[in-house]
Amino acid sequence: xxxxxxxxxxxxxxxxxxxxxxxxxxxxxxxxxxxxxxxxxxxxxxxxxxxxxxxxxxxxxxxxxxxxxxxxxxxxxxxxxxxxxxxxxxxxxxxxxxxxxxxxxxxxxxxxxxxxxxxxxxxxxxxxxxxxxxxxxxxxxxxxxxxxxxxxxxxxxxxxxxxxxxxxxxxxxxxxxxxxxxxxxxxxxxxxxxxxxxxxxxxxxxxxxxxxxxxxxxxxxxxxxxxxxxxxxxxxxxxxxxxxxxxxxxxx
Amino acid sequence: xxxxxxxxxxxxxxxxxxxxxxxxxxxxxxxxxxxxxxxxxxxxxxxxxxxxxxxxxxxxxxxxxxxxxxxxxxxxxxxxxxxxxxxxxxxxxxxxxxxxxxxxxxxxxxxxxxxxxxxxxxxxxxxxxxxxxxxxxxxxxxxxxxxxxxxxxxxxxxxxxxxxxxxxxxxxxxxxxxxxxxxxxxxxxxxxxxxxxxxxxxxxxxxxxxxxxxxxxxxxxxxxxxxxxxxxxxxxxxxxxxxxxxxxxxxxxxxxxxxxxxxxxxxxxxxxxxxxxxxxxxxxxxxxxxxxxxxxxxxxxxxxxxxxxxxxxxxxxxxxxxxxxxxxxxxxxxxxxxxxxxxxxxxxxxxxxxxxxxxxxxxxxxxxxxxxxxxxxxxxxxxxxxxxxxxxxxxxxxxxxxxxxxxxxxxxxxxxxxxxxxxxxxxxxxxxxxxxxxxxxxxxxxxxxxxxxxxxxxxx
Numbered sequence: 001x002x003x004x005x006x007x008x009x010x011x012x013x014x015x016x017x018x019x020x021x022x023x024x025x026x027x028x029x030x031x032x033x034x035x036x037x038x039x040x041x042x043x044x045x046x047x048x049x050x051x052x053x054x055x056x057x058x059x060x061x062x063x064x065x066x067x068x069x070x071x072x073x074x075x076x077x078x079x080x081x082x083x084x085x086x087x088x089x090x091x092x093x094x095x096x097x098x099x100x101x102x103x104x105x106x107x108x109x110x111x112x113x114x115x116x117x118x119x120x121x122x123x124x125x126x127x128x129x130x131x132x133x134x135x136x137x138x139x140x141x142x143x144x145x146x147x148x149x150x151x152x153x154x155x156x157x158x159x160x161x162x163x164x165x166x167x168x169x170x171x172x173x174x175x176x177x178x179x180x181x182x183x184x185x186x187x188x189x190x191x192x193x194x195x196x197x198x199x200x201x202x203x204x205x206x207x208x209x210x211x212x213x214x215x216x217x218x219x220x221x222x223x224x225x226x227x228x229x230x231x232x233x234x235x236x237x238x239x240x241x242x243x244x245x246x247x248x249x250x251x252x
Numbered sequence: 253x254x255x256x257x258x259x260x261x262x263x264x265x266x267x268x269x270x271x272x273x274x275x276x277x278x279x280x281x282x283x284x285x286x287x288x289x290x291x292x293x294x295x296x297x298x299x300x301x302x303x304x305x306x307x308x309x310x311x312x313x314x315x316x317x318x319x320x321x322x323x324x325x326x327x328x329x330x331x332x333x334x335x336x337x338x339x340x341x342x343x344x345x346x347x348x349x350x351x352x353x354x355x356x357x358x359x360x361x362x363x364x365x366x367x368x369x370x371x372x373x374x375x376x377x378x379x380x381x382x383x384x385x386x387x388x389x390x391x392x393x394x395x396x397x398x399x400x401x402x403x404x405x406x407x408x409x410x411x412x413x414x415x416x417x418x419x420x421x422x423x424x425x426x427x428x429x430x431x432x433x434x435x436x437x438x439x440x441x442x443x444x445x446x447x448x449x450x451x452x453x454x455x456x457x458x459x460x461x462x463x464x465x466x467x468x469x470x471x472x473x474x475x476x477x478x479x480x481x482x483x484x485x486x487x488x489x490x491x492x493x494x495x496x497x498x499x500x501x502x503x504x505x506x507x508x509x510x511x512x513x514x515x516x517x518x519x520x521x522x523x524x525x526x527x528x529x530x531x532x533x534x535x536x537x538x539x540x541x542x543x544x545x546x547x548x549x550x551x552x553x554x555x556x557x558x559x560x561x562x563x564x565x566x567x568x569x570x571x572x573x574x575x576x577x578x579x580x581x582x583x584x585x586x587x588x589x590x591x592x593x594x595x596x597x598x599x600x601x602x603x604x605x606x607x608x609x610x611x612x613x614x615x616x617x618x619x620x621x622x623x624x625x626x627x628x629x630x631x632x633x634x635x636x637x638x639x640x641x642x643x644x645x646x647x648x649x650x651x652x653x654x655x656x657x658x659x660x661x662x663x664x665x666x667x668x669x670x671x672x673x674x675x676x677x678x679x680x681x682x683x684x685x686x687x688x689x690x691x692x693x694x695x696x697x698x699x700x701x702x703x704x705x706x707x708x709x710x711x712x
Contacts, residue, residue, distance in 0.1 A: 009370055138332055139331065139332050139333060139336055157330070160331070160332065161330055161331075163332075164332055164373070164374055167374055168326075168374070172585060175580065175582065175585035175586070176585060176586075176588070178544075178549045178578075178580070179580070179585065179586035179587075179588055180569070180588060181549065181569045181572065181573075182547065182549075182572070182573060182576075182577065182578050182586075182643065183569075183573055183588065183598055183599045183642065184569050184570045184571075184572065184573030184574070184599045184646070185569055185588075185598070185599050186569055187569065192588055192589070193588075196587065196588060199587075199628065200584065200585065203584070203628065204327050207322070207324065207327035207328065208327055208328070208330065210281075210286060210322075210328075211320075211322065211327065211328035211329075211330060212330055212340075213286065213315065214284060214286055214315060214318070214320040214322075214328075215320075215330070215340055215341040215344055215388065216315055216316035216341060216343075216344025216345050216392075217340075217344050218315075218344075219313055219315065219316040219344050219345065219346070220313065221346040222343050222344055222346065223342075223343050223346050223347055223348060223349065223352070224343060224349065225335075225336065225339035225340075225342065225343055225349065225352050225353075225356075226336075227349060
């Protein structure tokens with residue numbers, strides 16, 4: 001298969017890609033926490049816009065990649081907003097202005113505003129999450145978690161290896177369903193397929209653990225191929241993130 | 253595995269041979285210091301490396317001096333990118349970062365993967381993954397190399413290049429080598445010492461290669477062990493193509509898993525009943541994809557595939573299983589029951605059930621002995637023959653095999669070949685995607701090569 005090495009490297013060498021993933025993670029969390037303090041409509045929209053713009057420019061994430069990640073966003077925001085508006089207790093208030101009435105269903109102005117606010121919150125959370133996910137290289141994150149976050153190595157690198165095994169799981173599923181078809185059985189979600197999937201996953205985990213040990217994972221005096229350190233860039237990123245946040249909060 | 257005693261001098265090489273299921277892989281794991289410390293098992297007697305007992309408190313440090321490559325390359329790649337994966341072993345051995353940065357590209361280049369540093373390991377082809385596993389094992393300059401079927405997934409030029417590289421290491425005496433390998437023509441010339449195991453895991457013979465060949469030849473042959481001077485083809489050819497309309501046909505087929513990344517482009521192939529076709533091609537050339545297209549597991553992006561005049565991807569499973577059979581490259585991914593017998597009988601008609609036992613026995617998997625075993629506990633060679641039995645029992649008109657001979661000892665190979673040939677003579681069309689040139693010769697019919705996404709007839 002032909003790999004496309006250029007795309008991931010473009011992100012990895014970008015300004016945000018080079019920053020410590022823990023610094024960008026801290027900013028992402030700060031932004032989302034600040035949103036919880038306001039019910040205004042403008043801050044979540046601005047946060048989402050800044051996150052997407054930063055990923056595209058400072059993170060050099062290809063627009064098509066980002067768009068694919070954001071695809072479920074619209075549906076999630078719409079459904080959260082819609083159902084919260086529809087089921088809001090504000091609809092029962094006889095004094096409220098009615099926007100829409102359909103038989104027994106009443107949609108009032110305060111309920112609509114509450115739904116909109118919640119929907120926009122979802123937009124912001126998903127946009128920040130997807131933008132951070134796209135600028136963050138899993139290996140870089142793991143290295144930072146181990147070296148700065150003091151996470152146990154065995155857990156962190158094990159989790160990284162497991163993350164890579166997810167595509168394998170999908171391939172196992174395809175293969176098992178194909179095997180059923182070639183035995184004249186329907187390629188359905190037969191319990192046997194799920195058991196097979198579990199067996200294959202456990203065996204792969206066993207082999208992976210063995211391979212890690214065989215390559216000296218448990219030996220004392222482990223060194224690091226990629227050293228992740230706090231750099232001036234990280235301070236700049238954190239500071240800029242906080243300034244942007246202060247600006248957004250001040251604007252409301 | 254029982255009662256093995258030997259001394260291996262530093263810088264010398266040991267080849268371990270034996271029939272399928274004789275414990276070669278277990279021995280390799282034990283020598284690599286992983287039993288019982290990381291892999292399950294009980295070790296009796298004394299196993300020492302450089303005077304340090306294996307399995308003791310110093311095992312972690314001991315393992316750091318050993319480079320290991322296991323059978324399945326995909327499941328031993330640990331990191332997301334090729335360079336990190338090679339570096340993983342160096343980190344564990346405490347290499348200083350500047351030395352690692354110099355060593356990683358060199359190790360990749362030596363394995364034939366120059367420029368692969370940033371490639372994602374999961375996206376590599378089977379052969380490329382094998383090369384990466386080798387690069388990772390060689391990178392720390394280990395004092396002991398333990399290699400379990402290292403050439404299994406390599407195309408013939410790749411296997412030859414690897415054997416030459418191992419010969420260089422051996423000549424320089426920089427590492428002691430323990431090699432498990434079925435490809436006798438490649439492996440025997442590399443060995444100072446050959447250990448032959450019997451089917452029950454006891455030692456059959458131990459000695460220099462020449463000595464073994466002169467003094468123990470009948471015993472080795474009787475045990476089903478491949479020898480370096482086997483004739484090729486192994487058995488005289490009997491099958492011949494029959495004139496008549498094609499049973500399976502691919503016409504002008506294009507296929508791409510992802511838009512813009514085509515695997516096949518303009519594939520044309522027609523297979524008459526009663527023919528054996530060997531499908532050859534380098535690593536990543538699309539052999540497995542072509543195989544899955546022929547049995548309707550994939551649908552072509554463009555062009556048509558017909559089996560018996562029907563589009564196999566639209567045939568109901570019940571009918572498809574009698575129209576076409578397919579043995580996947582990775583047998584573990586085709587096991588659907590907890591026992592060998594249950595798996596074999598799955599979905600069979602009463603008529604087919606009565607002959608299931610005979611098919612299994614012809615492949616050396618008598619149900620009396622193997623029927624109640626879990627298919628996952630079979631050896632690699634046995635697993636492959638079992639998944640073949642599961643397909644042969646329905647007598648499909650088209651039989652597509654993906655790497656059927658990998659890991660087979662001589663006896664397993666003969667049984668498999670005899671059965672496949674008998675089917676060809678009965679009018680079955682057989683297509684085998686393979687790197688095994690011996691099997692291509694023994695299948696005797698046509699050789700088709702995949703190059704640039706299309707087919708070329710004959711050997712280069």
